[in-house]
Structures are given as C-alpha cells and as structure tokens.
Amino acid sequence: xxxxxxxxxxxxxxxxxxxxxxxxxxxxxxxxxxxxxxxxxxxxxxxxxxxxxxxxxxxxxxxxxxxxxxxxxxxxxxxxxxxxxxxxxxxxxxxxxxxxxxxxxxxxxxxxxxxxxxxxxxxxxxxxxxxxxxxxxxxxxxxxxxxxxxxxxxxxxxxxxxxxxxxxxxxxxxxxxxxxxxxxxxxxxxxxxxxxxxxxxxxxxxxxxxxxxxxxxxxxxxxxxxxxxxxxxxxxxxxxxxxxxxxxxxxxxxxxxxxxxxxxxxxxxxxxxxxxxxxxxxxxxxxxxxxxxxxxxxxxxxxxxxxxxxxxxxxxxxxxxxxxxxxxxxxxxxxxxxxxxxxxxxxxxxxxxxxxxxxxx
Ligand SMILES: Cc1ncc(COP(=O)(O)O)c(C=O)c1O
Numbered sequence: 004x005x006x007x008x009x010x011x012x013x014x015x016x017x018x019x020x021x022x023x024x025x026x027x028x029x030x031x032x033x034x035x036x037x038x039x040x041x042x043x044x045x046x047x048x049x050x051x052x053x054x055x056x057x058x059x060x061x062x063x064x065x066x067x068x069x070x071x072x073x074x075x076x077x078x079x080x081x082x083x084x085x086x087x088x089x090x091x092x093x094x095x096x097x098x099x100x101x102x103x104x105x106x107x108x109x110x111x112x113x114x115x116x117x118x119x120x121x122x123x124x125x126x127x128x129x130x131x132x133x134x135x136x137x138x139x140x141x142x143x144x145x146x147x148x149x150x151x152x153x154x155x156x157x158x159x160x161x162x163x164x165x166x167x168x169x170x171x172x173x174x175x176x177x178x179x180x181x182x183x184x185x186x187x188x189x190x191x192x193x194x195x196x197x198x199x200x201x202x203x204x205x206x207x208x209x210x211x212x213x214x215x216x217x218x219x220x221x222x223x224x225x226x227x228x229x230x231x232x233x234x235x236x237x238x239x240x241x242x243x244x245x246x247x248x249x250x251x252x253x254x255x256x257x258x259x260x261x262x263x264x265x266x267x268x269x270x271x272x273x274x275x276x277x278x279x280x281x282x283x284x285x286x287x288x289x290x291x292x293x294x295x296x297x298x299x300x301x302x303x304x305x306x307x308x309x310x311x312x313x314x315x316x317x318x319x320x321x322x323x324x325x326x327x328x329x330x331x332x333x334x335x336x337x338x339x340x341x342x343x344x345x346x347x348x349x350x351x352x353x354x355x356x357x358x359x360x361x362x363x364x
Contacts, residue, residue, distance in 0.1 A: 009125050016119065019342075020324050026351065028342040029324045031164070031193070031301050033224035034276060035345075037259075038269035041225075044262035045255055060254045068257050071264040072232055076203050076217075082234050084243045087251045089192055089218045089231040093120055095247040096214070096233070100155040100186055101126035107156040108149045110141045111333035112165060114190065117158040118332070129154070132333055138295055139166035143174050147181045154182065160190040162197055165328050165340040167297030172202055179213050189215045193299035195222035195270065196277050203234045210236045221300060222273055223263040228256040280343035287353040291360040300343045303328070304356075307337035309363045314339055317363070321355035323348075 019029030048054035065085065073080035086092035093116060101107060101124040109117050110131045118128040131149045133139040146157060157178060161170045170189075179187045194201045194217070203215045214235045220226035230252055235243060263269070277300045284302050288294045293305040306314045315327035318339075328338035341352060 022324050025322045025324045026348050027324050028344050029326045031342045035273050037224045038266045040266045041262040045259050060250050064257045071261050078207050085232045085252050087229040089216045092231050092233045097124050099246050105155045106153045109158045112331040113160050114164045138168050141170050143177045150182045154185045156186045158188050162193045162298040167299045169298045187213045192218045196300045197298035206234045219260050230256045230260045277343045280349045283349050301340050303340050311339050317359045
C-alpha cells in the first residue's frame with residue numbers, strides 16, 4: 004500500500020514522559036491538579052442523569068460553554084470556536100489554510116505540532132530562528148522576510164514553549180499588517196501565567212487575520228479532557244464549523260470546562276502557586292545555570308557546558324522527570340525545561356540541580 008510521500012519522514016509527537024514513582028515536571032501540567040469542585044460537578048451531573056454519556060453532545064451545551072468563555076474573556080461568544088485541546092483547534096485551522104505546497108512560518112524553537120500539521124497537510128514549514136542572544140525573541144523582520152506568495156499561516160506561541168518568553172502585541176500587529184494574506188496564529192496556551200494580558204481583544208478589534216488560541220489544559224487543570232478554543236475573526240467562524248469534526252469536544256469535557264470557569268478561585272490559586280514557584284526556581288537555579296526569564300508555568304535552563312541529556316538522566320536518577328529540549332528543532336543540546344511544581348517538588352528540583360552542579364560542573 005502507498006501512503007502519501009510527504010508523510011514518510013514525519014516524526015511521532017513525543018509527549019513529556021511519565022515514569023512510575025517519579026515527579027512529572029515534563030508536560031507543563033497544573034501542579035494543583037483538577038479542582039475538587041469541578042470533579043464533584045461532573046460526577047453529580049453523570050450520576051443524576053443530567054449528563055447522559057449515551058447521547059452525543061448537543062449544540063445547547065456547546066453554546067453554554069462558548070457563553071461562559073466569552074464572559075471570562077470579555078469578547079463576543081460568536082467569535083469563539085472550540086476543539087479537542089489547542090491541538091484539535093490547530094488541526095482544523097491547518098486543514099482550512101494549508102494545501103499541497105503552501106507554507107507556514109514557524110519561529111523556532113517552539114511547539115512541534117505546528118510543523119507536523121503543516122507536513123501532514125502537504126505543506127512546507129519555513130523555519131525562522133529566534134534570537135538566542137535576546138532570550139529567544141522573535142524578529143518581526145525575520146518573520147515577514149520569510150513570507151512569500153505561498154505563505155498561508157504564521158505560528159507564534161506567546162508565551163512560547165519551551166523558551167517561556169512572549170511576543171509584544173505591537174510586533175503581532177506589525178506582522179499581521181505586513182502580511183495580510185496570511186493567518187497569524189497566536190498560541191496563548193500559557194497566557195494565564197504571564198504578567199501581561201491576552202491578545203484576545205486584538206482579534207475582535209482587528210477582525211482580520213489574527214486568531215488567538217487558548218486552552219483548559221494548563222491553568223484550568225483539564226489536560227486529560229482535551230478542551231481548547233480560539234477567538235477568531237468573524238469571517239472564519241462559518242468555515243471553521245464546516246471543517247471541524249462534529250462532536251470533537253465530548254460532553255464530560257464541555258461540562259467540566261463550564262464548571263472550571265465558575266471556579267475562578269482554583270484558577271487564582273494555581274496562578275499564585277506557579278508565579279511563586281517560578282520565582283523560587285529562578286532565584287535558586289540562576290546562580291548555578293543560565294535560567295531564561297519565563298512568563299509561563301515552566302523555566303528553560305541552559306546547562307552548558309553539560310549536555311541536556313546527561314542532566315535529564317541525572318535528574319531522573321533523583322526521581323524527577325523534566326524535558327530534555329534537544330528534541331526541539333533549533334534548541335541545541337544544552338537546554339532542559341522544568342515545569343513549575345508544588346513548593347515541595349520545586350525544592351527537590353533545586354536540591355537535585357545543586358548536586359548535579361557540584362558533580363558535573
Ligand atoms: C504552546 C503550546 N500550545 C498548545 C499545547 C497543547 O495544548 P492542548 O492541551 O490544549 O492541546 C501545548 C502543550 O504543551 C503547548 O505547549
């Protein structure tokens with residue numbers, strides 16, 4: 004049997020590892036876990052028969068979720084589209100915009116799914132290097148310079164994974180204005196942890212070629228249920244609904260997301276814990292290694308002259324799983340990414356890293 008030639012070199016998505024008995028700080032998940040109120044709400048809904056698992060999701064539930072998201076963000080509900088995580092939303096967007104030979108511009112290192120989806124669609128990723136000397140910031144000129152008549156999409160994660168830095172709103176405006184034929188995708192998976200606000204208002208105000216992606220996986224602690232959404236310009240909602248798979252967000256996920264939006268206390272506690280933990284990691288690791296300033300729920304650490312894989316293995320022996328970033332295109336072989344954990348987990352990370360520093364450096 005023949006598969007499409009463009010798929011033969013595709014690499015499998017490598018998620019952060021989960022190792023029995025070790026602390027998992029490799030997938031940027033929520034250190035507090037899912038809110039008890041959310042768990043109680045879905046269990047009660049299922050047990051009472053209000054939430055019937057035997058029935059397909061219906062439009063009323065989706066509308067309720069979109070209304071709740073709209074109220075949380077302060078934008079119109081008819082601008083919101085949903086999917087199975089940001090991953091699901093990205094999949095639909097790429098299927099709308101990328102055909103055979105079309106290009107998508109990706110400043111690297113970044114989240115690897117962008118390039119995979121472009122390749123699956125038969126398109127060509129065009130990589131632009133982020134500026135390593137400036138904490139991996141994105142150059143507007145480099146991005147616009149990489150665009151041509153075949154460019155359909157530009158992918159900007161902000162805060163970016165794995166570097167943790169954000170792109171200024173003015174730079175997004177400049178890129179969107181200079182390449183009006185391309186969709187500028189702002190992936191804000193981690194924006195709740197950032198000191199600045201989201202760019203969702205910009206989408207509504209500009210109503211042109213900018214979309215903002217958001218998720219319930221990180222700050223809302225629902226990664227296992229797969230719920231994400233995008234705020235899109237008005238012209239995009241109709242085609243999005245026609246292309247997206249029907250029922251891609253399941254009933255339990257919709258119900259949990261609605262409950263999570265009514266428990267903003269858990270969100271505030273999460274953000275506070277992450278900001279404190281991030282500061283703690285920065286303060287204690289920076290004297291040993293170069294730690295990049297982060298707006299997200301993880302920190303990127305340059306362990307050079309050691310290799311990231313050696314430090315990854317040493318942390319594993321100490322019972323801590325982090326992300327060896329050598330698998331990220333353009334990241335080199337000296338970065339590890341550590342998810343901010345609970346205070347106790349962060350203290351274990353610092354102790355282990357001090358030991359590694361003493362032994363390896
Ligand atoms: C930048 C970025 N976007 C999107 C995702 C995936 O989000 P979701 O769980 O909503 O699919 C991740 C996951 O780590 C990420 O780092």
